Amino acid sequence: MMPSAAKRLFTVPEGVDAQDYPEYFGILVAALSGLVVNFILFVAFAYINMFFLMSLSVSGALFWSMAIYFVRKKRFVAAVNIGVFEMMFHVGIMVWIVGTVYGAQLILWPAVVYAAFSINKNKLQTKLMGYLCLIELAALYALVPEQTNVRPFENYASLIFLISTVCSAIPLMIVLLSIKSVQIRQRKQLQYRANYDNLTKLFNRGFFDTLLEYDNKTLADGGGPFCVCLADIDHFKSINDEHGHKIGDQVLVEIATILNRNLRKSDAVCRWGGEEFAIILRRCELSSALPVIEKLKNLIASTTFSSERLTVTLSYGLIQANEAETSDGLIKRADVLLYKAKRRGRDCIVLEDDS
Numbered sequence: 313m314m315p316s317a318a319k320r321l322f323t324v325p326e327g328v329d330a331q332d333y334p335e336y337f338g339i340l341v342a343a344l345s346g347l348v349v350n351f352i353l354f355v356a357f358a359y360i361n362m363f364f365l366m367s368l369s370v371s372g373a374l375f376w377s378m379a380i381y382f383v384r385k386k387r388f389v390a391a392v393n394i395g396v397f398e399m400m401f402h403v404g405i406m407v408w409i410v411g412t413v414y415g416a417q418l419i420l421w422p423a424v425v426y427a428a429f430s431i432n433k434n435k436l437q438t439k440l441m442g443y444l445c446l447i448e449l450a451a452l453y454a455l456v457p458e459q460t461n462v463r464p465f466e467n468y469a470s471l472i473f474l475i476s477t478v479c480s481a482i483p484l485m486i487v488l489l490s491i492k493s494v495q496i497r498q499r500k501q502l503q504y505r506a507n508y509d510n511l512t513k514l515f516n517r518g519f520f521d522t523l524l525e526y527d528n529k530t531l532a533d534g535g536g537p538f539c540v541c542l543a544d545i546d547h548f549k550s551i552n553d554e555h556g557h558k559i560g561d562q563v564l565v566e567i568a569t570i571l572n573r574n575l576r577k578s579d580a581v582c583r584w585g586g587e588e589f590a591i592i593l594r595r596c597e598l599s600s601a602l603p604v605i606e607k608l609k610n611l612i613a614s615t616t617f618s619s620e621r622l623t624v625t626l627s628y629g630l631i632q633a634n635e636a637e638t639s640d641g642l643i644k645r646a647d648v649l650l651y652k653a654k655r656r657g658r659d660c661i662v663l664e665d666d667s
């Protein structure tokens with residue numbers, strides 16, 4: 313079982329959005345790794361009585377603890393800056409004392425990448441910190457004389473260099489993979505927002521247009537027939553006016569759920585506009601589409617919506633797609649029928665041959 317302090321540490325603080333989780337955990341894991349590394353260094357230096365380097369590890373641990381504190385306080389930029397500063401400071405002094413042969417300077421590579429971590433950090437600050445790390449790296453190579461005789465490490469230079477390489481590569485990988493997961497999550501979110509309606513989670517109009525064009529092409533290429541239905545909530549304005557927008561939103565979401573659940577997987581439903589929905593019924597003619605829409609109409613009419621237990625009806629315009637018809641033409645035909653349904657007193661389905 314995870315001890316309660318560790319559990320608390322990995323419990324995301326209130327106010328951190330799900331989209332910021334990779335950033336939060338990336339910074340937290342990097343800071344915890346920094347803390348652990350400094351602890352190990354402290355023990356190692358204590359073992360060989362190197363008191364100054366021990367105190368350096370203590371200061372390093374303090375900086376990483378501060379970084380953890382800031383990330384918990386949702387101050388991601390401050391946490392990153394403290395981490396980068398710790399790495400620069402620590403590496404600079406270490407290399408000044410023991411030289412470059414032991415590879416402590418390699419930790420500046422993950423520092424460059426870590427500098428770019430927080431999304432909220434401005435570009436100039438990120439660039440500046442990255443370049444400072446690189447300038448420090450170059451300066452250490454240029455100014456610090458090579459030393460291979462630092463006691464008691466004189467016979468272990470290549471082994472310590474290998475350990476430094478691994479210890480630099482691991483945080484580099486952690487930071488790069490965290491940045492990658494932030495990127496993937498953001499791309500998925502963008503794709504979702506481009507295709508779906510935020511409130512009802514149905515397809516949005518833009519994506520529906522694309523589907524409709526595809527279905528038109530399929531029909532022209534000899535694919536099966538399909539139907540399109542436009543449906544609009546009746547007197548929705550009065551629901552908003554009498555019960556408020558929040559209840560109006562609830563009604564929209566609940567209607568969307570009914571439409572989605574009661575259509576086949578191969579059909580498609582979208583939020584066409586404010587209180588209007590569009591449906592594609594695939595591989596069916598008007599005679600089989602009508603009972604489906606009638607079923608939806610009856611289901612909605614017999615359901616009570618929202619916490620206010622409202623009854624709601626919709627008006628419907630239903631058409632079958634003709635060959636060589638544009639998406640715009642299809643929607644216009646369905647819209648004319650929907651308008652007719654409204655004029656007929658609402659809560660009804662209108663087809664083209666209805667007089």
Ligand SMILES: Nc1nc2c(ncn2[C@@H]2O[C@H](COP(=O)(O)OP(=O)(O)OP(=O)(O)O)[C@@H](O)[C@H]2O)c(=O)[nH]1
Nearest residue numbers: 544545546547548549550552557560561586587654
């Ligand atoms: N709550 C909520 N209301 C919305 C949203 N989008 C549009 N509306 C409302 O939907 C209402 C549409 O009103 P109208 O176009 O007059 O239509 P109606 O009252 O449904 O009347 P008919 O369509 O003629 O039956 C307006 O009051 C809009 O503010 C939304 O996302 N949430």
